[in-house]
Amino acid sequence: MSSKTVLRSLGYERYVIDSKLSYLKPIQTKSHQSFADEISHGLKQEPKSINPKFFYDEKGSELFEKICRLPEYYLTRTEIEILKKLNKDFTEHFSDEIRLIELGSGSSNKTRLLLDILDSFQDKIEYFPIDISEIIKESSKELQEDYDNLHITSIIDTYERGLEFIKNFDSGQNLIAFLGSSFGNFSPAEGLEFLHKINSTMKEGDLFLIGLDLIKEKKILEDAYDDSQGVTAQFNLNVLSRINNELDGDFDLSNFVHHAKYNEEKQRIEMYLRSVEKQSVSIHKANLSLNFEKDELIHTENSYKYSIPQIKQMLHSTNFKIHNIWQDQNQHYVLVLASKLE
Ligand SMILES: C[S@@+](CC[C@H](N)C(=O)[O-])C[C@H]1O[C@@H](n2cnc3c(N)ncnc32)[C@H](O)[C@@H]1O
Known part of the structure; x- marks a missing residue:
């Protein structure tokens, strides 16, 4: 060949x-x-999730x-x-x-x-x-x-x-x-x-x-994933912009906030996007309509420590x-x- x-x-x-x-x-x-399929699959889970590999658009x-x-x-x-x-x-x-x-x-x-x-x-x-x-x-x-x-x-x-x-x-x-x-x-x-x-x-x-x-x-770990300049927050929220741009979604970024905490039992930093109010979102190219409760979390990343x-x-x-x-x-x-x- x-x-x-x-x-x-x-x-x-x-x-x-x-x-x-x-x-x-x-x-x-x-x-x-596969981007549309994987986003759709993750956001239909309980709790909702997005695979961290999707953070990395330009x-x-x-x-x-x-x-x-x-x-x-x-x-x-x-x-x-x-x-x-x-x-x-x-x-x-x-x-x-x-x-x-x-x-x-x-x-x-x-x-x-x-x-x-x-x-x-x-x-x-x-x-x-x-x-x-x-x-x-x-x-x-x-x-x-x-x-x-x-x-x-x-x-x-x-x-x-x-x-x-x-x-x-x-x-x-x-x-x-x-x-x-x-x-x-x-x-x-x-x-x-x-x-x-x-x-x-x-x-x-x-x-x-x-x-x-x-x-x-714990403090060193949590600070690393929730910095004082808010860059990690922008990084986390950017995945919603990416879904809006590439899959014709209508996430309002001002309605979500970054949340990171260290789970000592599981030895991992967990990153989430928290919905600040009850809201609905559509992602047209993934044929998806979503409802969020106030304070509902989207799990976006785990970072295990060893x-x-x-x-x-x-x-x-x-x-x-x-x-x-x-x-x-x-x-x-x-x-x-x-x-x-x-
Ligand atoms: C945390 S960054 C690390 C970058 C660099 N190796 C460093 O140490 O600074 C993760 C990199 O892996 C890429 N990446 C994440 N998930 C991936 C996957 N499932 N397959 C291929 N690349 C992936 C991202 O695009 C990103 O460039």
Whole structure:
């Protein structure tokens, strides 16, 4: 089969920008249909919910970048602090031709620290960012300007479908990075299923680098998801604008407010949008009419926090061998390097 046929059989179209940069996008109608279907499914549940992957339209991705720079959002600067400390104990498992696959790469800012490491011993660097947001078009172009020897294939799709592509790609060594504690959006059962999925994508010699947020004082956690400038509130509310724009909805944003709290028993930050009054909303392209009671909540995100023994248990039970666990000096966050247990 030609590579074009393989791409189409996986549901992708390739857009070549130049010899070092191309994008793979799923065939359009499929992804649009699933946005309407998934929104409709989530908002018919009790309690109503919206999957956090829908936060990231262009505006949502921009707002997330702003969140990363907030003083309260310790996660980004802490992960960067750990990435900057990686050295020989990280690279000792690398072949000369290891390539970087990144799940939920976003702006690819932290990626630069990993690319710098690869750049120090490779003539040609290969990078496959996988992100549901179109932001990767812009971030890939910016990376290309700064790294002459970088070859990028950006996959604009969900983690799962991107991994399916990688699994069918070739036999080269992969470093799969999943940064930003994005894994924390999965429920414990979904998380284990996802780790199995990553493990089954990996070959002997492949590596998995994951950033996870640790359990800590409630105030630090709640401030990180409810900042004093209200940027996280804008980020949360933006998902309603996105539904209005793309699915012809009529949410009145002034009738909803951001709410974030730490659930100690479940070890997770829970984010909601609260309806400030009794109201009705229609989403025409999803054939949906909704009624909200005063104070009714839409659940928009969970962000799980972990202990180190829990992280070890999750990875061991999904067939991973842990090589290293690095922490920041305040023990707020970890980066874990693992490979597939043979
Ligand atoms: C919390 S941000 C993290 C961005 C970056 N990795 C960092 O650490 O700052 C999550 C990123 O994952 C992407 N994303 C969220 N859910 C996704 C999914 N199900 N499939 C693919 N990408 C997803 C978003 O578009 C966003 O860029």
